[in-house]
Amino acid sequence: GDSVTQMEGPVTLSEEAFLTINCTYTATGYPSLFWYVQYPGEGLQLLLKATKADDKGSNKGFEATYRKETTSFHLEKGSVQVSDSAVYFCASKGYQKVTFGTGTKLQVIP
Amino acid sequence: NAGVTQTPKFQVLKTGQSMTLQCAQDMNHEYMSWYRQDPGMGLRLIHYSVGAGITDQGEVPNGYNVSRSTTEDFPLRLLSAAPSQTSVYFCASSYQSQGQGYEQYFGPGTRLTVT
Numbered sequence: 001g002d003s004v005t006q007m008e009g010p011v012t013l014s015e016e017a018f019l020t021i022n023c024t025y026t027a028t029g030y031p032s033l034f035w036y037v038q039y040p041g042e043g044l045q046l047l048l049k050a051t052k053a054d055d056k057g058s059n060k061g062f063e064a065t066y067r068k069e070t071t072s073f074h075l076e077k078g079s080v081q082v083s084d085s086a087v088y089f090c091a092s093k094g095y096q097k098v099t100f101g102t103g104t105k106l107q108v109i110p
Numbered sequence: 111n112a113g114v115t116q117t118p119k120f121q122v123l124k125t126g127q128s129m130t131l132q133c134a135q136d137m138n139h140e141y142m143s144w145y146r147q148d149p150g151m152g153l154r155l156i157h158y159s160v161g162a163g164i165t166d167q168g169e170v171p172n173g174y175n176v177s178r179s180t181t182e183d184f185p186l187r188l189l190s191a192a193p194s195q196t197s198v199y200f201c202a203s204s205y206q207s208q209g210q211g212y213e214q215y216f217g218p219g220t221r222l223t224v225t
């Protein structure tokens with residue numbers, strides 16, 4: 001079945017550092033890909049998405065590019081802020097169901 | 111719009127008790143889902159619905175029942191709670207459109223402890 005693998009955390013960065021969180025997927029066909037963010041005590045919020053190969057999703061300074069050849073959708077941000085501290089989930093959507101990765105906790109220290 | 115609402119926020123049950131977790135959405139979305147979130151395991155799909163009157167099992171359906179009598183509501187029933195059902199439960203609603211693709215919206219979650 002479909003699966004999503006993302007890098008284990010926690011990831012600790014200093015403010016203004018560059019962020020990469022790796023995500024790879026296995027799926028039948030051509031899934032849509034998503035990054036969600038979860039702040040403490042809250043539900044998941046959609047951060048960005050891409051629906052086809054070579055699409056780049058972007059939002060709030062975060063970016064991810066749908067790479068079909070490497071089945072990847074890595075999340076990047078050029079300069080993280082303390083307010084970016086959260087758990088980030090990569091997800092893929094096949095025909096009807098969404099499959100989530102296990103989440104990567106990001107802590108940004110001043 | 112209130113979005114996706116869930117009640118209660120917190121619940122403690124004794125083993126063997128039953129209860130219903132409520133979920134409602136006011137966005138007229140056809141699709142609704144229930145997930146559980148456990149440490150190190152991400153979100154796992156329990157049950158989902160593609161419209162009123164239609165439900166199907168997800169990845170971890172055992173011990174849970176659902177029904178979808180209206181577009182707005184999608185309650186999750188625990189028939190006989192077990193400690194293994196201690197988790198955080200999220201309800202989500204979603205839509206798919208030609209122009210905007212697929213979008214899923216999550217509720218704030220219910221933290222359930224079974225002793």
